[in-house]
Structure formats: structure tokens, C-alpha cells
Amino acid sequence: MEKKNYSYSFILIGVIAGLTAILDYIGVMTFPFGFFGVSAFYIGAAFFTAFAIWFRWRALIAMYIGLLIGALISGTFTIFALLLAWGNVIGAAIPMLIFNSKKLGLNKELKKVKDYVAFILTATICQNVISAVWVLGGFVIFGIMPLEALKMAMFGWILGGIAVTIIIGIPLLKFATPVVRKTSFSK
Secondary structure (H helix, E strand, O other), X not given: OHHHHHHHHHHHHHHHHHHHHHHHHHHHHHXXXXXXXXXOOOOHHHHHHHHHHHHHHHHHHXXXXXXXXXXXXXXXXXXXXXXXXXXXXXXXXXXXXXXXXXXXXXXXXXXXXXXXHHHHHHHHHXXXXXXXXXXXHHHHHOOOOOHHHHHHHHHHHHHHHHHHHHHHHHHHHHHXXXXXXXXXXXX
């Protein structure tokens, strides 16, 4: 029985890492609206949140691996990617912790007003602010982006990320969560 759980975790991490790499590539290469390759329409943000809420720690590990692979295939990988990828992982960990807390009693299918409020506060606002500050701040610190571009890049990242997470993330959680709950991977 224990081997089965490890097998599920290994498969799940591989699948989510692959999806994350593809979403990262699409966000960087297909929709590079913004500054220094920072996409203002980064569709991965909505999926990263859902993956983390559904699959917890396995999704966070997979996201980190997938973000590094995505940076490699898009040609944007630098040694700093090892640190910068944590911004997206930490941002997704916040809604994961909130929605998986038994004390808060939130429903991943977003059935009540409090579920929507929690999602908007954590998965849209908090996640995007954390990831923008971490990654873009890192760009400035590592000399990838000039300080003068930081304000505009953050503005685009946060507003674009909030829009994407609301437009894609809410329906994704609302309608896909019942399907995900029926799989062995969500346990």
C-alpha cells in the first residue's frame, strides 16, 4: 500500500512539473506583454494555485521543478532561476495552506461567499503580490532588470495575475475540484 502512494506522488509530481513547464513557456514566450519577459498575462498563475490547493506539497515540489524546466526550454534560465522560482511556489503555498486548513472550513469548490473571499484574498491578491515582489525584486537585485522598470513591471504582473486568477482560477476550482476529488491523486 505504501508503494502505491509513492507511485502516485511520483506520477503526480511528473505530470504537474510537465504542465508547469509548458505553462511557464507559454507565459514567457507566447504572451510576453510587459517588461523584460515578465508576462502581464501569465496563465500559469491560475493553474499553479489550483494545483497547490488540490495536491498540496506534491504540487509545490512539481511547480518548482516545472518552473526550472520552463525557464530552460524558453531560454530564460540563469543560475538565479533556482532562487527566483521560489516566488511562485511561496505565492501558491498561501492559498494551499488556507484552503486545506480544517479550522477555516473553506470549500475548494467555492460554494459560499467566504470561499470566494478567501480565494480572492489569498490566490489572487496575496499570491500575485508575493510572487511579483520576490521575482521582480530578484530581477533588480541580480541586475536582470533596472530599478526604474520595477514599478511598471510589478503593476503589470499583479494586475494581470489577478485578472488571470479570477477569470481562469475561479471556474477551474469550482468545476474541476469535484473531478479531482474522485481521483487517487488528491489523497
